[in-house]
Amino acid sequence: xxxxxxxxxxxxxxxxxxxxxxxxxxxxxxxxxxxxxxxxxxxxxxxxxxxxxxxxxxxxxxxxxxxxxxxxxxxxxxxxxxxxxxxxxxxxxxxxxxxxxxxxxxxxxxxxxxxxxxxxxxxxxxxxxxxxxxxxxxxxxxxxxxxxxxxxxxxxxxxxxxxxxxxxxxxxxxxxxxxxxxxxxxxxxxxxxxxxxxxxxxxxxxxxxxxxxxxxxxxxxxxxxxxxxxxxxxxxxxxxxxxxxxxxxxxxxxxxxxxxxxxxxxxxxxxxxxxxxxxxxxxxxxxxxxxxxxxxxxxxxxxxxxxxxxxxxxxxxxxxxxxxxxxxxxxxxxxxxxxxxxxxxxxxxxxxxxxxxxxxxxxxxxxxxxxxxxxxxxxxxxxxxxxxxxxxxxxxxxxxxxxxxxxxxxxxxxxxxxxxxxxxxxxxxxxxxxxxxxxxxxxxxxxxxxxxxxxxxxxxxxxxxxxxxxxxxxxxxxxxxxxxxxxxxxxxxxxxxxxxxxxxxxxxxxxxx
Ligand code: MCA
Ligand code: AMP
Numbered sequence: 001x002x003x004x005x006x007x008x009x010x011x012x013x014x015x016x017x018x019x020x021x022x023x024x025x026x027x028x029x030x031x032x033x034x035x036x037x038x039x040x041x042x043x044x045x046x047x048x049x050x051x052x053x054x055x056x057x058x059x060x061x062x063x064x065x066x067x068x069x070x071x072x073x074x075x076x077x078x079x080x081x082x083x084x085x086x087x088x089x090x091x092x093x094x095x096x097x098x099x100x101x102x103x104x105x106x107x108x109x110x111x112x113x114x115x116x117x118x119x120x121x122x123x124x125x126x127x128x129x130x131x132x133x134x135x136x137x138x139x140x141x142x143x144x145x146x147x148x149x150x151x152x153x154x155x156x157x158x159x160x161x162x163x164x165x166x167x168x169x170x171x172x173x174x175x176x177x178x179x180x181x182x183x184x185x186x187x188x189x190x191x192x193x194x195x196x197x198x199x200x201x202x203x204x205x206x207x208x209x210x211x212x213x214x215x216x217x218x219x220x221x222x223x224x225x226x227x228x229x230x231x232x233x234x235x236x237x238x239x240x241x242x243x244x245x246x247x248x249x250x251x252x253x254x255x256x257x258x259x260x261x262x263x264x265x266x267x268x269x270x271x272x273x274x275x276x277x278x279x280x281x282x283x284x285x286x287x288x289x290x291x292x293x294x295x296x297x298x299x300x301x302x303x304x305x306x307x308x309x310x311x312x313x314x315x316x317x318x319x320x321x322x323x324x325x326x327x328x329x330x331x332x333x334x335x336x337x338x339x340x341x342x343x344x345x346x347x348x349x350x351x352x353x354x355x356x357x358x359x360x361x362x363x364x365x366x367x368x369x370x371x372x373x374x375x376x377x378x379x380x381x382x383x384x385x386x387x388x389x390x391x392x393x394x395x396x397x398x399x400x401x402x403x404x405x406x407x408x409x410x411x412x413x414x415x416x417x418x419x420x421x422x423x424x425x426x427x428x429x430x431x432x433x434x435x436x437x438x439x440x441x442x443x444x445x446x447x448x449x450x451x452x453x454x455x456x457x458x459x460x461x462x463x464x465x466x467x468x469x470x471x472x473x474x475x476x477x478x479x480x481x482x483x484x485x486x487x488x489x490x491x492x493x494x495x496x497x498x499x500x501x502x503x504x505x506x507x508x509x510x511x512x513x
Contacts, residue, residue, distance in 0.1 A: 003156045003157050003181075004155070004180070004184065005076060005077070005079070005152040005153060005154065005155040005180060006076050006155070006161055006180040006183050006184045006187075007040070007073055007076035007077040007152050008152045009184045009187070009188075009223065010073070010076075010187075010219065010222045010223055011037065011152070013222060013223050013224060013225045014033045014036075014037065014222075014225055015033060015225045017033075018032060018033040018034035018037065019032050019033070019034055020032060020033060020227075021227055022035070022036050022222075022227060022228065023036070023066050023069075023227070023228045023230050024227065024228070024229050024230065025066060025230045025232070026229075026230065026231045026232055026238060027232070029066070031066055033225075036070060036073065037148075038148035039067070039070045039074075039143075039148075040070050040073040040074040040077050040150075041074075041077070041146075041147065041148045041149055041150035042074075042143040042144065042146040042147065042148050042150075043070060043071055043074030043078075043139070043143045043146075044074040044075075044077040044078040044150040044152075045143075045146035045147050045150050046074075046139070046142050046143045046146050047074060047075065047078040047080060047105070048078055048150075049146065050104070050105065050126070050127055052080065052104045052105065053104065054079065055079070055080060055081050055159070055160050056080045056081065056103070056104035056105065057080070057081045057083045057101045057102065057103035057104065057105075057163060058071075058075045058080050058081065058082055058083060058103060058104070058105045058106075058107065059083040059085060059097065059098060059101060059103035059105070059106045059107070059120075059125075060072075060082065060083065060084050060085065060106075060107045060108075060131075060209075061084075061085040061086075061087060061089065061094065061106075061107075061108050061109065061112070061116065061209075062087070062107060062108060062109045062131045062132075062133070063087055063109055063132070063133035063232070064133065064207060064208050064232050064233065065131070065132075065133040065134075065135075065232070066230060067131055067135060067139075067140060068131060068133075068208060069208060069218060071107060071131065071139065072084070072208070072214065072218075076152075076155075076161055076180075077150055077152045077153065078150075078153055079152075079153025079154075079155055079159075080104075080105075081160045081161065081162060081163055082161065082162045082163075083097070083101055083103060083162070083163045083165075083175075084162075084164070084208065084209035084210070084214055085097055085165070085209060086207070086209050086210075086417075086477060087109070087207075087209065088477035088478050088479055089477050090474075090475060090476065090477060091115050091119060092475055092476075093476070093477060094116060094119055095119050095123075096172070096173065097165055097173065098119055098120055098123045098125065099123055100173070100175060100372065100373070101163060101175060101372065102123065102124065102125075103120070103125055104125065104126055104127065105125065105126070105127045105128075105129070106120040106125050106127070106128045106129075107128075107129045107130070107131050107139055108128065108129075108130060108131075109130065109131065109132060109133070109137075110130040110131075110132050110136065110137055113128070113130050116128065129142065133232060155180045156180065156181070157179060157180060157181025157184070157185075157365075158179055158181060158369070159179055159180050159181075160177055160178075160179055160180075160369070161178055161179055161180045161182075161183055162177075162178045162183070162215075163175040163176065163177055163178070163372055164176045164178065164210070164211060164306040166305075166306040166307065166418060167418065167420040167422070167423060172423075174371040174372070174374055174377060175371060175372030175373075175374075176306045176307045176368050176371060176372075177368055177369040177370055177371065177372055178215075178306075178309070178368050178369070179368075179369055181365060182308075182309060182365065182366050182367070182368060182369070183215055183219065183309060183366075185339065185365040185366055186215075186219075186309040186310055186365075186366040187215070187219035187220065187223040188223060189337060189338055189339055189366075190216070190219075190220060190310055190313075190337070191220065191223050191224050192338075193313060193316060193337060193338065194220070194248075194275065194277070194300070194313070194316045195316045195317050196220065196223075196224035196226060196248075197247070197274070198224075198225070198226075199247070200221075200224060200226040200247045200248050200274065201226060201227045201228075201229060201245060201246040201247050201248070202217060202220065202221040202226055202227070202228050202229065202246065202247075202248045202249070202250070203229045203231065203239055203242050203243075203246045203248070203249045204217050204218070204221070204228050204229065204230050204231060204250075205231040205233075205234040205235075205238075205239050205249075205251065205255065206234070206250065206251065206252070206255075210280075210306070210416075210417075211304065211305075211306050211309060212250065212252065212279065212280050212304075212416070213250075215309055216250060216279075216304065216309065216310060217250045220248070220250070221248075226248075229242050229245060229246055234251075234255055234258075236255070236258040236259045236261070236262050237262055237264060239255070239259060240259055240262055240264045240265050240269055240270075241264070243269050243270050243272060243273050244269070244271075244272050245272075246272075246273065247272065247273055247274040247275065248273070248274060248275045248277070249273065249275070249276050249277070250277045250278075250279075251276075251277075251278060252278070252279070252280040252281055252415060252416030253278055253280075253281050253282065253283045253284065253287055253416070253448050254281075254415040254416060254446060254447055254448060256276075256278060256283070256287050256291055256299065257287055257445070257446060257448075258446070260287065260290050260291065260294060265294055265295065266294070266295070267294070267295055267296045269295075270295040270296070270297055271296075273295075273297060275300060275316065276291070276295075276297050276299045276300065277299070277300050277301075277302060278299050278300070278301050278302075279301060279302045279303060279304060279310075279333075280304075280413070280416040281413040281415075281416050281448050281449070282404065282413075282448065283299060283301050283330070284448070285330050285331050287299075288301070288330035288331070289330065298328045299328065299330075300313065300314045300315075300316060300328050300334075301313075301314050301328070301330070301332070301333055301334065302314065302333060302334060303333035303334075303392075303402070303404060305390060306368075307367065307368040307381075307388065307390075308362060308364070308366050308367050308368060308388065308390070309366045310337055310366065311333075311336065311337060311340055311342065311362055311364075311366070311390075312333045312334050312335060312336050312337060312340070312342065312402045313333070313334045313335065313337055314327075314328040314329060314332065314333070314334030314335075315327070315328065315334060315335065319335055321335065321338070321400075322335055322399065322400045325399070325400070329401055331403065332397075332401040332402060332403045333394075333402050333403070333404055334401060334402065335400050335401065335402065336362075336400075336402065337364075337366075339364050339365055339366070340362060340363075340364040340366065341362065341363040341364060341387070342360065342361070342362050342396070342402065343360075343361050343362075343387065343396075344356070344357070344358040344359065344360055344361075344394060344395055344396055345358050345359050345361055346358050346359075349383065352395075354395075354396055354397060354398045355395055355396075355397055355398060356395060357393060357394065357395045357405055358393070358394075358395070359389060359390070359391075359392070359393060359408060360390045360392045360393065360394050360402075360404070361383060361387035361388060361389050361390065362387060362388050362390060363386055363387045363388065367388050368388075391407055391408050391409035391411070392404050392406075392407055392408070392409075393405050393406040393407060393408055394406075410422060410501070412439075412440075412441035412449055412450070412451045413441075413448065413449055414441075414444070414447045414448065414449055414450050414451065414479060415446070415447035415448065415479065417479045417480075419439075419441075419451050419479065419480050421438070421439035421440065421441075421451065421501075423476070423480070424437075424439045424451065424453065424472065424476065424480060424482065425437045425438065425439050425453075427471075427472060427475055427476060428453060428455060428468060428472070431463070431468060431471055432461070433457050433458055433461030433462065433463045434455055434456070434457065434458065434461075434463055434468075435456045435457060435458045435459075435461075436455070436456045436491065436499075437453055437454065437455045437456070438453070438454045438455075438491055438499045438501060438504055439451050439452070439453050439454075439482060440452060440454070440501050440504045440505050440508065441505065442505060442508050442509050442511050442512065443509055443512065443513075444483070444512045445512060450482075450483040450512065451480070451481075451482045451483065452482050452483060452484040452485065452486075452508055452511060453465075453468065453482040453484070453485040453486070454485075454486050454488055454491060454504055454508070455468065455485065455486065455487045455488070456487070456488060456489070456490065456491060457487055463487045465485035465486065465487060466485075468485050469481060469482065469485055483511075483512070484508075484511055486508075491504070492504065492507075
């Protein structure tokens with residue numbers, strides 16, 4: 001049914017027997033479907049009791065927990081806008097997000113309440129709650145007094161459901177606005193395309209402050225009424241140990257690389273699994289092949305963005321749109337998903353012939369509404385005929401398979417997290433003695449790609465790489481910190497004087513060989 005609150009669509013898919021287990025946690029707790037319904041109703045009633053303006057932003061920076069997922073469902077149910085924030089973000093980053101999104105409610109982990117509440121109240125946020133990953137915190141205390149029945153707010157396809165911050169080359173994060181329609185249409189389409197079965201069980205080992213873990217994984221299971229085996233954090237041994245009780249796993253390539261390093265990963269151990277899905281970053285052919293040899297399973301790679309949810313996927317079963325193709329082709333991201341229009345264009349903006357490389361542009365009900373309070377920036381990212389410019393570079397073969405060959409945007413994807421050089425360069429350039437810096441991505445055996453920094457010191461100044469790293473660690477989320485740092489005399493430049501990062505990548509690509 002279209003034009004429906006996303007929560008109502010998920011709730012409609014709950015099994016008839018609400019007392020079945022919906023979520024089984026790695027610390028031995030079982031949450032039934034009735035529990036999810038009641039707990040999200042109580043939290044939604046708490047939000048309603050605050051008399052918030054409609055479509056208020058609910059900013060959440062908490063450790064992964066089932067209660068955090070319930071808060072997401074409650075936010076949808078109450079008709080507000082969920083704003084998940086990476087737990088690694090520090091005060092300067094949080095100050096920016098709260099200043100930009102102006103949330104009416106902030107939920108933080110109890111240990112961070114001191115500094116987060118100060119930032120929030122200073123920015124005008126009216127309510128700050130705490131939520132621990134051990135079922136503690138003021139949010140649950142307050143919700144426990146509320147009714148466990150709640151009628152979902154009426155929401156249409158075009159109404160905002162979430163804001164996901166993602167940066168661009170400018171370095172300042174932009175809030176990608178996703179609507180109920182973006183996410184519901186994508187969830188329903190993926191349920192069918194990935195052929196979710198009634199007895200499917202998902203192993204959830206991803207963070208829930210990004211699209212992959214929060215929307216693709218959770219919506220995938222809930223829209224199919226499937227049980228989730230919920231891991232509070234990725235542990236390769238534990239995921240492998242759960243294979244016999246599950247059927248579907250989703251992960252970024254690093255998770256597959258780490259499981260391949262485990263002797264317990266065998267064909268027998270993975271025999272009961274049905275589907276392994278990878279995305280968020282390029283899956284190396286080596287990883288694809290090793291997984292096939294070790295487990296007998298062919299990973300299904302797919303491609304998406306915070307701005308678009310899922311865009312393309314290798315086939316799960318025969319794709320009648322492409323002659324019944326079933327091949328999950330390593331090194332490709334498969335076919336544009338049903339409903340997604342994808343084209344590759346040259347510098348002139350015109351589509352290029354099949355097989356030729358160009359910029360990937362997309363259109364579809366899953367493509368976001370725009371960037372929060374940045375109409376000009378949003379307009380720049382769409383073509384006159386309404387295609388979103390992904391910033392990815394690739395090609396579409398004659399047989400329809402899409403291959404991503406690179407990015408035109410200055411972005412490093414490290415272990416599935418986006419790292420924006422501009423943001424780190426700006427922070428380094430503010431340091432005393434630094435004249436200029438360049439942050440580039442280089443291959444890394446575990447994270448796929450990591451950032452490294454190359455710095456030029458001011459005339460006569462001495463810049464210590466260790467001090468640069470220590471200063472960065474005090475200001476930026478840990479995963480963003482360059483894994484290596486060099487001070488050099490000059491940076492390669494083109495005739496326009498622009499730093500040639502491609503030459504730097506070439507020069508430093510062996511740093512983690
Ligand atoms: C942790 N560290 C990292 C990363 N993660 N460094 C670089 N890149 C990373 N991704 C560093 C920490 O800074 C720390 O260093 C040390 O590793 C240990 O930290 P810890 O948190 O214990 O690391 P971990 O548990 O080993 O985490 C690795 C991980 C995690 C499990 C791969 O990065 C992860 O869950 N990645 C998934 C990200 C994700 O969900 N992406 C989806 C985005 P130090 O000790 O020096 O501080 S959504 C998306 O891309 C689109 C929509 C799509 O297509 O899905
Ligand atoms: P995010 O901004 O976190 O949503 O990350 C989206 C970006 O991740 C895309 O624009 C791509 O550059 C990259 N990405 C996602 N999935 C894949 C994939 N399967 N292969 C290569 N890159 C990917």
